[in-house]
Amino acid sequence: MRDVAIIGAGETKYGEHWDKSLRDLAVEAGLKALEDAGLGAEDIQAIFGGNMSAGSFVGQDHVGALIADFAGLAEVRVPAIRIESACASGAAALHAGYMAVASGLYDIVLVGGVEKMTDLPGDMVTDILAGAADREWEVFFGATFPALGAMMARRYMYEYGLTREQMALLPVIAHKHGAMNPDAHFQREITVEQVLNAPMVADPLTIMNCSPVSDGGAAVVLASADIARKYTDSPIKISASTAANDYISIHARESLTRSPSTIEAARKAYEMAKKEPKDIDLVEIHDAFSIIALLGIEDLGFAKKGEGIKLAEEGQLYYDGDLPYNVSGGLKAKGHPVGATGVGQVVEIVKQLRNEAGKRQVPDARVGLAHNVGGTMTSSIVHILEVM
């Protein structure tokens, strides 16, 4: 199996892009990644594009083909395939792109992610996103995604004594970082009080415990590691690309407070990269809801079960702490255009490992981990990246 490196990265600003369509966002991100790699359309051999629900959001399937065309790649016949794993679609596309290059079938590929979510009213968006849960056995009976997240949070509070005040620390940290990211949806700091007093979405989750509905695109260019230095002086190696799944419905699981898919994807990732949690210099963790992030922190091996929030309380999760967490702003503050999110996490890590992250630069970052989740931690995908 060949080693694979990232030789270019780019993304749009995340937010409400009422003046940009799905294709605009995807092409903008893709061209930024190509430009960053110093490549032209003729250099790309395949595209793998993460997208959750363009069929429902904007009536468009065949998204890979659409984007390849509008990126100017139709004339060179570049194959383009869409990858979907709900909110983990971006990381799933990266997993596919990784295998494409590792296999030797392609030498240079573009991996993108995009979602255009703000063209519909909120109730329709909520219903579409619920398609990541079991439509017939969860959603039909009234569950929305925040409701499922809220059940996980309530159970965690019951089992481990977590308070709403404690849980509020995670969005506060995310917003602290987002305030330093010019591409973030929300570039302002918030307080614990603001989280607690925000409108309740599904008890105990206020709207400040929930990631926003965002538009956005992100892209990276992958190349076989042995040719990566032809294109960049700072290639970033993909040391691990792993995935695992759980029952889609939370009622089918043994526990609501641990994620076997994250645990298994992380186990495989550390083994593949020959790393341990202590080797990781920064993490991008899937914080669609604060509770998901807390489970992520623990199940990725950064804290014992029930003790993840201590890292927040001790200040370790800030960009200059021991475990810089969601330095991009995370899903909460950077935003969550679902198909783009997993690729965007990796764009952030690439910037950090190249020492190009500006105000929020993590000192001496050499190894980063990205954790992207689909559904209620049903699908978990982990990537470990490091300086080559």
Added chain:
Amino acid sequence: MRDVAIIGAGETKYGEHWDKSLRDLAVEAGLKALEDAGLGAEDIQAIFGGNMSAGSFVGQDHVGALIADFAGLAEVRVPAIRIESACASGAAALHAGYMAVASGLYDIVLVGGVEKMTDLPGDMVTDILAGAADREWEVFFGATFPALGAMMARRYMYEYGLTREQMALLPVIAHKHGAMNPDAHFQREITVEQVLNAPMVADPLTIMNCSPVSDGGAAVVLASADIARKYTDSPIKISASTAANDYISIHARESLTRSPSTIEAARKAYEMAKKEPKDIDLVEIHDAFSIIALLGIEDLGFAKKGEGIKLAEEGQLYYDGDLPYNVSGGLKAKGHPVGATGVGQVVEIVKQLRNEAGKRQVPDARVGLAHNVGGTMTSSIVHILEVM
């Protein structure tokens, strides 16, 4: 790059399955493929599932996760990712599964395809399928998929003098074969007159020139070729897995009567498999509309441009002819559950190469080619399979 073989294959009957849901169909096909390979859930390391529009058809995204769960694979944490390339989603999933095994990251994977289309009224189905074209620049202005196909057919008739009577031969051949396939949606022969006198969908295409709306699932198990004989005495090698794309809109193309994506995918496939068109013993060609099949026959290299229909007139396309064509019944008679189709084509070729195709068995079949198309030949994916 490791060689990859198919060690198991299975599919549901195609048709109107009002008593089976999306998950039922996917699981039935997957378990049949596993049983055929003599494997259990614990042997599968990853799933790649082709599906076009479950989000729109049945409100369900995250389809990979759903299917892995209901196939009993959640407990073993098998990663499952959905692949979409409109009506080529099945072949795109096989392309991804091929790379997964070729890369060495996984040794044994399940590739599936499924679509559940008949739960909605026809006009809604037509609109959802139009999502494979450009929603903003084709569909918005009134184009349906049959309308786009009809324009291609009219132009071909103008350029090459094709008649409706000639074009009718293709569905007649498909139905002749479908009548011998117990899993086909339509198991009855039809005549040229029936094609010509059937209700007009989009002139010159009658409903008998159009593939039906079908429910169905199909699956194959892939393994590294070096371990394939541990599981089966008749592994089938994937000698080529290639893809190429074109402009998504037909108005952007130089010609309506040739498909550059099919030409390029075929060129790469023959090179990869070290084969020529004359080496192919049977073909499954994407006949969503008769005109698409005709372009496929020519652009895959089996006839000169404008002369493809001669093969039909000379009787070469029957299962006992020189170029057995859509011996399964093709999309027209076997059916077209869009996400399943590309995998189902390969299931047919596997059966033929194993000499297990019953009444419709092609004599001495050793090499088969599958051609799966998304949109108006926007995405083309070609697989060449051969006896190991």
